Amino acid sequence: MPNHRIKDIEIELLLLALKERWGYDFTGYARASLKRRMESLIEHSGMDCLSRLLPSVLYDVEAAQTAIDAISVPTSDFFRDPPVWRYIRHTLAEQLNSFPLINIWQVGCGHGQETYSLAILLHEIGLHKKARIVTTDINNAFLNHSKIGCWPKRNLEAWTQNYQLSGGQGDFNAYFDLDDDFLYIKDEFKTTIEFVQHNLALDNAFLETQFIICRNVLIYFGENLQKRVFEVFQESLERGGFLLLGRAESRPEDLVTIQLEEYEQTLRFYRKAIRGHYV
């Protein structure tokens, strides 16, 4: 048996350990990207194979957390994919404003760049008082990190450029306190956000929402888990509410029970049917 197939077995063992021992269920994750993440976990651990990590993952909470972080590691930027933010700013804002209140569920908090991009945007378009942002992540460590709202400064230039391309007219730096190495989001943006641990593999809808943002989360999920997530979103969304996916993601075509219609195809905005009955 070639080595890479032995690695596949080791991955299943590790997933079982994390699920049964620590309650983190990653078994519905797409294996191709998971395998790459496991390879970098092995590299950083200094071990030569994943199964040597198993004893510590089973008995040592810190080793388990390292593995959980490696699997759920987020990569994002402020105002990533500027055209999407420009569309929210110039077009979707009006639609959102037609709801009496706006609950926004941002899925996959990661290190918070997207969550705070949203908070900044809502502030600029004057919807911050009417809107409530709830951000969720499977990984509690990421939620705690995001509450602090602090990032290395090295990406500031790229993020400022994204902000400007997204139609931002203000001074991006003014939303942060800066020191030599880090930028810290100003407190006024933190108070508008609720940070909630939520596991899309197990937990249900917990909030009636008018807008769900779930970008580049589904790509890490296998097809069955993806279908479950769409059912959760459908349940959570009010009729006429919006769903935003990542640029290379789409709703599974064979999901006939999901009444989410394409709203803006290129940018991946969907809308829950305003009328119609559930099957």
Next chain:
Amino acid sequence: MSKLLAIGFSAGGIPLTQTLLNALAPAYPLPIVVITHLPNYYDSGLIDLFNRVVALPVSMAFDKEPIHSGHVYFAPPDYHLLIERPGYFALSHDARVKAVRPSIDVFLKSAAEIYEKDLLAVILSGANSDGADGMATVKSLGGVTIVLDPLQTDFRTMPAAVLDAVDVDYVASLDDITALLQSVQES
């Protein structure tokens, strides 16, 4: 019998790839996956450009999309493209590899681990060494490795890096690569 053809290139590879794909049109028995380094915007125009000049259908790959023979798929800009299981793509937004995303190395390794000996991989031209590690994996798992002769392009860093790293099956001119890939059609 091969089940998937992967083509990787960077600088200088667009006209080469167009010539190659045109020679394989109008019908090809394998899916063709092209991994190249595109700018980070939706409408790089490359898909339209290829659809205008190539008779095979060309599109951007989507997450978990089923892979069809005779179709040309491009890795979407700013995502790594992977094979989830035989016949299905997957994407990831994980860190750049050798400063690029999509990475030719990432795709070739993933595809090689799924298709093993049934993968046909071609590296054309480019100004970095992306692809060399991936080709090593393709070779070690029994796939067929083909590299454009570095003397045939101004952007020889990429094919030369592959030749340094891997004892490839074929180093060939574009005409010979075309003939090799056409022979799949007949076999």
